[in-house]
Amino acid sequence: MTLRLSCRQLAGLALAAVILAPPPALANTPCGGDFGAFLNGVAEEARAKGLPDAAIRQTLSGARIDRTVLSRDRAQGVFKQDFLTFSKRSVSGYRLKHGAGNMKKYGKVFARAQADYGVPAPVITAFWALETDFGAVQGDFNTVNALATLAHDCRRPYLFRPQLIAAIEMTAHGDLDPARTTGAWAGEIGQVQMLPEDIIRFGKDGDGDGHVDLKKSAADTILTAAGFIKNLGWRAGEPWLTEVKLPASLPWEKTGLNFDTTVGEWAKAGVRAREGALPAANLPAALLMPQGHKGPAFLAYPNFRVYLEWNQSFIYTTTAAYLATRLAGASRYDPGNPDPGLSDAAMRQLQEKLAARGHDVGKIDGILGAGTRAAVRAEQLRLGVPADGWPTPALLSRL
Template identity: 75%
Template sequence: MFKRNIRTRAVVAAVTASALHLAAASSAVAETPCGGDFRAFLDGVALEARSQGRAEAAISATLAAARIDRKVLSRDRAQGVFKQTFLTFSKRSVSGYRLKQGAANLRKYAATFQKAERDYGVPGPVIAAFWGLETDYGAVQGDFNTVSALATLAHDCRRPHLFRPQLLAAIEMVEHGDLDPQRTTGAWAGEIGQVQMLPEDIIRFGVDGDADNHVDLKNSAPDAILTAARFINHLGWRPGEPWLQEVSLPSNLPWEKSGLNFDMTVGDWSKLGVKARSGGLPSASLPAALLLPQGKDGPAFLAYPNFRVYLEWNQSFIYTTSAAYFATRLAGAPRYTAGNPGDGLSDAAMKDLQARLRNKGYDVGKIDGILGAGTRAAVRSEQLRLGLPADGWPTQALLNRL
């Protein structure tokens, strides 16, 4: 991993490079941004790396290890986990084992977690929840060759703008002796280590937690904990504030006010009859959004500004809500009340719903069967129009009405 202290990334041109060489490099890079012959693509990456001042040995070693990995492409196109309901995903992910191991690790690395909160304002349970969800506290870090995974996704024309910079950052890590292009493995999307971070973020936010002059997110828990804390802090964490809290709701709540809108305060929700299920609500002036992952009859949470950090970490509503809930459990909150939300739509029915909503002019994104933010907002609007409780949870009854 990235060694010594935090290094500021800079685009450095070699002093001896001629203007003609740089122009040729820029031209070649522009001609092979993605797709086409893989070797030609890698040649373009090499030229761009040289224009950034990377060492020739690191460029050659990194790109010599790059292969197209079809399994990576298959994983990228089949992220079925996002089609699970909150109750299904959270029950599987926030398991008894993870809660027990999380508590044990919070005790084992108490001094490191204390330093993380002191230096970056991020509570231990928040970091431990990400650590547990991403890799089961380092036990399952992925077996995809990191260089090949990044090269595959950078070459693929679906999201090259995201992954080409990560491939270039991997070259920088190789140059510094922090990544072995042949042996370093991780997740299918190129994330490395116990908290699954991409090369650019490791370079920018890496912290040497065990004072060995390296930031080794694969093998060092203190490095992983402090690096995650610094990254979360960068995403906008507000020290001393909550992130998620389970609440109970009155039956006559104006359900259309639910959703990821932070235009109401804790005081506003309290006046509508929203109460904490355990403990008390925080400051009345704190912005809060009401989350109903499975509608008015399922679990209910008030999300606070720190919840936005979870959405920066991962844009899946189900993952982020589960991660935030996991952190509350590690911090001592009781298990949520599941309620009785009823069955959701099948994959085919969800796609049918999305298609009908799109035909009505709503922006639901791709017709993929995933209940994302756009689909939830559209569902809420149609429920309100039809005189149904506008809680954003799609049902067969709603689909029939459409």
């Protein structure tokens, strides 16, 4: 799992951070103390990796602690919007229109991306749209200062120190200007918001100017994103999401974010594509109902896992995958008539009741995460109601 799962920004919405425990070998990463001494340590480590002194000095000599970065890191908002609310806001007419325009404008680059990496244009374009509105909202934090601040801070230095050293390498390549390069508060750079290590590993010079410039070059952005998406596990020639219609009854215990059932098995159970036909019967498929069985429903395929690697928020990933289908020509989903959800206070109350019944819902935080959805589904099965993982006032009352 990459660092983007911890830090990825969404154009003005701070998503919940995924705080990972450090590997044992990195648990004692140097941090804190005198900032100058800390930078000297980073310089020594960069020198030991063979990076040139000139690039080390250029990158670190002007580095400063950014207190706003620290405050952002400590006050990340929790992502609590439901799917219909978030997707209606995110899959806008602007993004659909400009996405289609960009796919046409950069058609040759997208064709190269699909030929080289197997990733279709709509998939790349959806991420490009959601991350920065095609480069319009990239962040205005000095990248080196952001990375140095978070690497010096002792919350997650094992994540950010390598990114700071990677920034030195980018400086050596001429792909980062320590004084002028800006991006998100957590150090992501460019039109698809990537971290320095990922840019170094997957960066492609799409416009032939000898540099990888994800801030200004659409061609570089498209090819670099394609390489990164392929590395996350993209399977060329396979779909990622299909909107479906559901029968009145299903094997509810098989629904949710797992891929133990095939398209053919779902079809035998009465699941039908809302438009067109379902893909190959032997393809693994998970049945997703982000707002319950009365709302939109989708079959997700192995390529959907790539979206979860990009960002672990279920609502974000489902929206990104849905936007990609719209850019590929699908119609707007049928919103259905889902049962009302729970308020923040009611969700916390539900989590407390679920925990009291022995379910592992994690922290009592009002977030409808994977643990809470699984617990809701288990209780729905026990109560003999459709186990769609969507918590409602009626379910809370019955518990």
